[in-house]
Structures are given as structure tokens and as C-alpha cells.
Amino acid sequence: MVTRDEVAREAGTSSAVVSYVINNGPRNVSASTRERVLAAIAKLDYRPNAVARSLRSSSSRVLGLIVRDITNAYCSELALAVEDSALARNHTLLLGNSMHSDERQSMHIQTFFAHQVRGIVFIGSTFGNETFLAATSATLKGAHAPLVFFDRSTSEFGATTILIDNRGGARMATSHLLEHGHRSIANFGGSPSLSVVRERTDGWAEALSAVGVDASAQQQYESSFDRYDAFAAASAMLGSPNRPTAIFSHSDEQSIGIIYAAAQLGLSIPHDLALVSFDGIKEAGLVTPGLTTIQQPTARAGALAVDVILGTRDGDPLPEPGEVLPVELIVRHSCGCQ
Secondary structure, eight states: OOOHHHHHHHHTSOHHHHHHHHHTOSSOOOHHHHHHHHHHHHHHTOOOOHHHHHHHHTOOSEEEEEESOTTSHHHHHHHHHHHHHHHHTTOEEEEEEOTTOHHHHHHHHHHHHHTTOSOEEEESOOOGGGOOOHHHHHHHTTOOSOEEEESOSOOOTTOEEEEEOHHHHHHHHHHHHHHTTOOOEEEEEOOTTSHHHHHHHHHHHHHHHHTTOOGGGSOEEEOOSOHHHHHHHHHHHHTSTTOOSEEEESOHHHHHHHHHHHHHTTOOTTTTOEEEEEEOOGGGGTSSSOOEEEEOOHHHHHHHHHHHHHTOBTTBOOOOTTOEEOOEEEOOSTTSOO
8 A cells, every 4th residue: 555655755745745735734835846746646546544534633524324224215215315415515424234233233333433434324223112222322322423313203322313294294194095085094004112103103093083083993003114024914914804995004115015915815906905105215106006105305304414414504504403304295096096
């Protein structure tokens, strides 16, 4: 590996002057000397050690991103939104895919801290009851870098939470099914230990209650936010004689599993079963039938996470604590609309 001293010898100057050229200061360098240094850098293919520079300056242009499962389309699309925003601000990302493992997640965070990241964004990285498990919690204690959480209603370690209107979106989705005349609308969610599940369930129940339908008498099902797990759960649900006429699903990933389960059982969506979903992933518009879904503001949320870490929002004020980002109903065919 080429060193700064070698660049200095090639340019006929000192290592300090090479540093001034690379870092644009703190001292001025004459135009002729700068040209010699840049020519030497190009000739020797010198690449400054970004980690060493960040350790010396106590800052870097790298952000950390923890994702619970990068194979989940919602997680990957939100991760891309964070990356796009970071690159637009001249920062790059280190990605840690925890795959539901506390130890694996903790190892990624330790690596991030070793690289002096500016901050860490977490996408669905907590487990039961929205708590970090022992290894992750121990690693985060005393963290000095800003932390941003998605999919959580509470924060810790001085973190910022980015909130989505889960309750309002679920109410909107269920109301749309009610407008189609359905009164048997199942709630297909996830673990109630997660705040997003509780909020979406509350919105579903509120929409039913608003038209005099008893939510407690409706069917409720649970799976992870995974199309394969949802396929298994939906196969059992739709194979029963008292299946619902409509489903509000908490995620597009689950809805894709439901669509495949219905097809395997010979059921037609939306004629035999209406379906409205949540998230708004790109694939929702490609499956057959196209998914009517609640679109999350993915691009805005990703940009906001980066803005929070960098402490600026292009001149706009940062979000107030508790600010909730709005969602939108995207109507396709799975609900019964043409």
C-alpha cells in the first residue's frame, strides 16, 4: 500500500503538505505544489485511509444501517431510500443484516463504532416487546453517535424514532373494505409485542366500530412479516369453512403469501376474498391481482433519518418529537375496485 511519505518523496515536498492538499487545509498550498502532489497521487494510485482520517478528525462520512432482514422487500426498499439520501449528502453506508440475531446485530454495531460512523439507522431491529436483547443493549450503552429507529413507538439511548401513521392507515384500509360492503373482515397481523402491529390492529378495530361492527367477533391471524410464513397461516385460515370475505393484512409481504395460498385453494381475489394491505412495496403493483395497499412515505422517511443523523434538513427544521408521517391508500384490484 502506498504511503503518504512516498507521495511526498515523489512530489518533492513534505508529508504535511500532502496532507494539506488531501484535506484542503488547514494551510494553503501554492498552485504549483498542489499540481505536483496531485500528479504524484495519480501516478502512485495513492488512496487515503478513510478510517484513519476519521479517527483523527473524530468524524466520518459513513453512516451505519441495521436491517433485521434484508430479504424483506419493505426493509430493502427503505434501506435503499436511506442510502440514496446519504449519497446525496456525500455520505456512504455500512450495512448490517441482523437476520433476527442479537449477537449478529451486536457484532455489526461494534464494527460501525470501530469505523467511527456518524450515526446508525435501525430498521425493524428490535425483538419481543420492542426491546433490544442483551448483546445489542450492552453495545449501545454509552453510544455517542446519533441513533434513529424505525417501526418503534419508543426510543432509548437518546435515539430518535421516525413514526408512520399506522393507526390511520389501517383505519383507511379497513374503511375501504367496508365501503365495498364487507362486514366479515379478518385482521392478518404479526406479533402484538410490536407497536406497529398494535397500532394497525387498533385502526382496523376503530374502522369496524365506526359502522357498528364488533371487532372482537372478527377473525384475527398472526404470522411474521414474511410471505412464506404468511402462506402457511393463510392456507389454514382460508381452508376453513368460516373463512372471512375480506382481509386487512399488515404488510405486503404477508399479502403476497395470502394471494398464493388463495390461488392454491382455488379462490379468486377479489371475487371470493377481498384484500387490502400495508406498506406499498413496488412488487404490490406487479402481483396478480394488483394489491390495494397503504403506501408508506419510504423516500421521505429515509431522507429524514439521514437528516436527523447529520443534524440538518436542508434548512428546514428537524421533526418535532412525536411527528407522524402520513400514508396514502393506493387502489388496485385486490379490494374489488376495477
